[in-house]
Amino acid sequence: MSTLTSKNDHDKLKISYRATDGTVHLYNVDKFDSCSSMAVYKVPSAYSIAIDGSCSSQGGQIFTNIYEWDSSFGNWCLRREVTGEKPYLNSGEVASKEYVARVEGCFAPGDLRPPRYTPSTQSRKAVISQLRYFRTIIKDEAAIKEFIRLFPFYSVAELVPYIDVNTVQEINDIAFYLSKYDRSYEAIPLLEHIVREFPERFVAKLNLADAYWTNGFESKAIPLYVAYEAKMNSLGLTKNIPSRVKNRQAAKEN
Missing domain, CATH: 2.40.128 (Lipocalin)
Known part of the structure; x- marks a missing residue:
């Protein structure tokens, strides 16, 4: 040993x-x-x-x-x-x-x-290859769990520069699964960048709000919950809003 x-x-x-x-x-x-x-x-x-x-x-x-x-x-x-x-x-x-x-x-x-x-072009190819692999396992929960288990902490920062229209879906999903498997704080930089650069991805606002709330940043979570709720209401999807969105807003007010 x-x-x-x-x-x-x-x-x-x-x-x-x-x-x-x-x-x-x-x-x-x-x-x-x-x-x-x-x-x-x-x-x-x-x-x-x-x-x-x-x-x-x-x-x-x-x-x-x-x-x-x-x-x-x-x-x-x-x-x-x-x-x-x-x-x-x-x-x-x-x-x-x-x-x-x-x-x-x-x-x-x-x-x-x-x-x-390593040249930046080579680093980008390596990141894209990793995201392509992630795409192939997206329907295999056990494989995703293992992917997240082996995902080192520094890989989060490595992904941020490569968030664009071609990679945002996979990187958003990685952030979601980081949160799901008890690494929500590490997901925050990815979600912050996505929400800033792709404001139309309103589900990312919900994911970021949840990550903030889980890690004790309730005051930063509330505006995102409000924005998410407003968007869902405007789309006629009020029934699809998770109960925690309203419950956490009410808890913060009290």
Whole structure:
């Protein structure tokens, strides 16, 4: 069984990884910046690790490196750089602003060489391929559940730049299933972008309102519930409005 341990030593994060064959790999990672709180952890449901040097404060910088084990190199190799900033909750922001860059080759933890980034055209092809696969399983609930289980947290930010008329349906569905399987907070950036860029997709407003409400942002949910209810009434679909839409508006008023 493999083991991963780490400790902070002054301005370095020292990592020890013992592979299943007993081989021990040692890494020294410089602190990313002055406010970083360095940590390493396994990414849930994925054979990858994250080295996280993000600042913990509101509005703090995000800097997380994602590494995957590559047997051809016999090492952990950098595969994603996640950057951005955390929300200022008192300003009404809810989700972090995150950007994901793909990395080629093998840059091990602590490697100080500049990474070699994947061209944007290639990254787009990879995302489109993922969405095409998702489309093929849309009627298979078990396959969708497994897709969401294996969907790493950084893939949400990776999808946002590719939301357009050709991808909005699949990405909206991914957001819906993230919420369905207890990851509604992660769905918020996708739904916010969809509601902003495709305001006619009023069901997305309902999904975003639900995600806000579930995560304690009731005041942001209410205007969306109101807009959704008004649209459904205008279409003569009043009977199709879920009861929670009215119940939550009334609960907020009280």
